[in-house]
Amino acid sequence: MKKSDYKIHIIGAGVSGLIAAQILENHGYSPIIIESSKTVGGRVKSDVVNNYILDHGFQVLLSAYPAAKKYLNYESLDLQELLPGATIYKEGKSQSIGDPLRSFSLLFPTLFSTIGHFSDKLKILKLNSILKKKKTAEIFKEKEKTTLQYLQDFGFSEDIINNFFKPFFTGIFLEPNLETSSRMFEFVYKMFGDGLAVIPKEGIQAIPNQLKNNLKKTTFKFNQKVKEVLDTKIILSDNSEIKSHITIIATEASQLISNLKNQETEWKSCNTLYFETNTKQINKALIGLIADKDALINNIFYPTSVATASKGNKELLSVTVVKDHDLNETELIETVQKDLEKYCSISNTTFLKCYQIKKALPKLSNLQYEISSTETKLKSTIFLAGDQLLNGSLNAAMIAGERAALGVIQTLEDGLIVDELTSEYQ
Structure with a gap:
């Protein structure tokens, strides 16, 4: 069979599925992506409301x-x-702190901030230095503990x-309790130290849109919900069937x-x-953190503090809002x-607008950075993708x-299942 004749289906047009399609294209294949919604992106999406770009959740790259x-x-x-x-924000007052080595405007606010003790600021410099030198692979080999335990063990004050x-x-x-693995803390902290938090001018969905636009030989089937994945076919929610040589499930696979x-x-x-507000309370491109333990809200940000394609x-x-609550939408807005x-x-x-994001991040333990291509194989004709295999990022x-x-690609090019598949299709 020619490479272009293989029916390789990818379920889910999120970032993971789009990258899988790009790799397949790079090797001469022409995959088909099945997506239950009307656009690419998965959990990385944006809307335009009243000429404002609203990301589905506050997201940065x-x-x-x-x-x-x-x-x-x-x-x-x-x-x-x-x-x-x-x-x-704490007890009705606000203070700005940051990395003065990378943004001089934060030097004096950070030096004179009452957040933490002087020893905490020295420990932050020490942590920055340690993680700057630490390789990512080393981070994911460390023994896991909670992020809270990690910070306490490092000697940071409760303040x-x-x-x-x-x-x-x-x-x-x-x-809200910093129960997340210390591996994820070190990785994210290192990424913040090595680069910056950024937002595309056209909103977070510009990322999957760019990945989609790079694809030249991929077919998209939108608004098609998959009910079940079998060895050589996919069953949609209307019980129609699609024959498939190989399927990559780039979304949660347990229901399929x-x-x-x-x-x-x-x-x-x-x-x-x-x-929508008349003015900005924070005039710089800084996130606002609410440190009062009785507050329901966790963080705020003005997307209009940076340039946006639509304003x-x-x-x-x-x-x-991260804390659990049982408020309906009207009560939530008022609170x-x-x-x-x-x-x-x-x-x-x-x-x-309010977004209730039920599947915002996978809750995982034993976090990993890498996965081998063979570890993604569930069966000879079914492969898994998605950040839930490694860590939520x-x-x-x-x-x-x-x-x-x-x-x-390895399975097909090694000829491991070609005879079996070819006979299935004759």
Whole structure:
């Protein structure tokens, strides 16, 4: 069979599936992507509401991600840089802190900040130095402990843990108690130190859009929900069948494969709400962290503090809620607006949209950075991709997609299943 004759299906047009398609194209194959929604992106999506770009959740790209540097054209994404720091709200007051070595404007605010002790600031410099020298592969071989335990063992005070590390990494890990693996903490901290947090000018969906536009021989089938994946066919929700030589499942596979039903991935969730405001409370491109333990809201950001491709008439404010709650949408909006006024002195907000993101990040243990192409093979004709195989990040999604595609290519080019598949199709 010619390479172009193989029916290789990819389920899911998220970042992992798009990378898998690119690798297959690079090797002469013409994959078919089946996507249940109407656009690419998976969990990396944006909408335009009232001329504002609303990302599905407050999301940033860490420019130091090795896989992102490999697969994305940063220049054409027109990446907007966030300052390496944060504005911290506590008891009605705000202070800005950050890395003065990379942003001089944060030097004096950080030096005179009452967040943490002087010894904490020295320990941050020490941690920066350690992780700068540490290779990523080493990080993922370290014994796992919780991020909270890691910070305590490093000697940080409860003051800086509660008022900086907890609110900052709660927004990244999407859990409020810093139970996430210390491997993930070290990796993310290192990525922040080696690069910057950036947002494409056209919103976070510009990333999967760029990956899609790079594909020349891939067929897309949107608005098609998959019900089950069998060895040589895919069954859609309307019970129609698609013959497939090989299938890559680039989304959670447990609901699609009968013998994986008991291996369902656990997910972390969050709410992100968007408001229009007349003015910005934070005038720099800094994230705002709410350190009051009684607050429901965790972090705020003004997307209009950086250049955006589409900008409404006023300012756009995003608010992230990570803590568990049982509020309906109306109650949630009211509570968030009260929190904004009480803790951040932000009033006169006009609600735009609320995203309830039930599957925001996979909840994982024994986090890994790498996976071999053979480890992505579930069966001879079914391969797995997605960040849930490694760790919850765009970087992991790209690596997993690449490895799954390489596993498919190796299987086909080694002739391991060609005879079996060819006879199935005759």
